[in-house]
Structure formats: C-alpha cells, structure tokens
Amino acid sequence: MDLLAVFSHTLQVTLPVFAMVFLGIVFKRIGWIDAHFISMASALVFRATMPTLIFLSIVRADLDVALQPGLIVYFLVFSVLSFFLAWGWAIWRCPHAERGVFTQGAFRGNCGIVGLALAANQYGDYGLSLGSILVGGIIIVYNVLAAIILAYYSENTRSGIGAILKHIAKNPLILSVLLAIPFAYFDIDLPEWLLTSGDYFGAMSLPLALVCIGGTLSFTSVKRSSSLALDASLWKVVWLPLIGVLGAFALGYRGRELGILFLFFGSPGAAASFVMAKAAHANAKLAANIIVITTVASLFTLSAGVFILKLVGWI
Incomplete structure (x- = not known):
C-alpha cells in the first residue's frame, strides 16, 4: 500500500468522527446549541x-468472534x-x-464515545460489537479507580465512594452490555420492527x-493550561497508547484487534473526569484543561498512529 493510500485511509477513519466535534464547536459559536441543549442531549445519549x-x-x-477473553483481559x-x-x-511530579x-x-479515556465511534468507523459491525464489550468493562475500571484516587487525595469524598460505586452498578451502559450478552449467547430473536426502531x-x-x-x-482554557495539564495530556494521548500497543504487539495481536486497542488507548480524556x-472538590479546572487538550491533540495523534500502524502493516 503506497503512502497516499495509507494517508487517505487514515483520514477516512478519523476525520468523520472529529468533523462531528468540529460541528459542535461551530453550532455553539453561532448559537444553534447552548448549555441546556448539551446537558439534555448528553443525558439522552447516556441514559x-x-x-x-x-x-x-x-x-x-x-x-465467537467478538467476545475475545484474552484481548478483553489485556485491555482491562x-x-x-x-x-x-x-x-x-x-x-514524582505533582x-x-x-x-x-x-x-x-x-x-x-473517552472510550464510550470517541473510541467506540472510531472503532465502528474503522471496522464496521465488528468494531462496534467488540468495542461495546470493551466499553462495558472499562466503564467499571475507570469509575472505580477514579473514585479511589480522587477520594485518596480529597478530604471531602471519603464518605462518598459507596455512593459512587452504587451509581456504577446502575450505569445504563454497563446494564445494556449485561442484558445483551444472554440474548446474543442464546441467539434470541427480537421482532424486526423492534430492531428497526432501535436502529x-x-x-x-x-x-x-x-x-x-x-x-x-473551550479553547480559552487551552491558552491558560498549566504544565500539569500538558504533562497529563501527553501521558493520555502519546505515552500510554504507545506502551499499550507495543505490549499488545509483543503478545501477538495484529490487524483489527490491534487497531481497536490503539483507538481505545488513544482516545482523549473523558468528560466524566x-x-x-x-464532585470531589478537586481542581476541576485542571480536569477541564486536560479534556480540552487531549480532545484537540487526539485528532493528530490518532491520525498519526493509524497512519504509522497501517504503513508498517500492523493493522
């Protein structure tokens, strides 16, 4: 595959996803959407x-294809x-x-939205199916570990971990995965009209x-970002995806599986952060800055990563 074909393929994977993000920026700027719309729409998506x-x-x-215990275990x-x-x-640094x-x-990372969208765009139904299973597991890992680390460094949330864990147990995304697996495993047919409406x-x-x-x-936040936000962002979109992909490659993962792992590892920071x-009365401004920087930077790091992995024939 020549360089032009690889570059074209890379743009086909990343640009459709980030074009939607750019539209959100434009719509907010021209007043077509506002904070209330974003709040209601985000709740509709999540729930x-x-x-x-x-x-x-x-x-x-x-x-038999999408449920891959070894890959899921490695990812988690x-x-x-x-x-x-x-x-x-x-x-050491903070x-x-x-x-x-x-x-x-x-x-x-924002695996549930950006990672899943990229996997679906790159690998179609396979990417969406395997990605959905990964999302169900990683939601639990992210929320539990985030709750622990924020509580550990905050005097105000020590009594709030139990409430957070109860919220995790009622997470609609996790419940949808748990509910769907028996239907898929036992091959239970659903009415066609219900499937079409669901689509x-x-x-x-x-x-x-x-x-x-x-x-x-908010790009104003980027201009005011601290060195800590930049450092954390480098970990999120450069160092951890690099280490994760090299580890997966060493274990023998190639092709679609390695590609999906990279897209999930390289996803920008999650808005839930x-x-x-x-909620933990921690530095919310630092959290917001990391989200903005990683979202913008991931357009380039994900595109570069897909390009390189495709060029060397790993995916």
Missing part, C-alpha cells in the same frame, strides 16, 4: 440512545497498569493536592454525543 446502540450491536454480534489489565503508571508519575486529578486525566434510535448516539463534546470545548473532579 437511552447509547445503551440501545450497545445492546443491538452485541445482540447482532457473533460472540493494561488500563489498570496505566493508572498506576500515571499515579507514580504524579507522585503537588500533593493535584495528584488525584492528574492521575485521572492521564489514564481515563433509528441508537443511530443518534455517536453523532449527537460528538456534537455535544464539541459544544463543551471533570464531573467527578468537581
């Missing part, structure tokens, strides 16, 4: 449309390892009060969520 999309993608999946184990790597770096927010921002409803998820991400970005930091 209804995204669970529907994930449920249907798993129900239609061939679990490396995500936990990345948490400890980021935490160790934070202990003031005590900022270590929790730094660690969360450096290891927690219409679930199809709103990724475009709407990506537009909302764009609407929440800001919400959790604010």
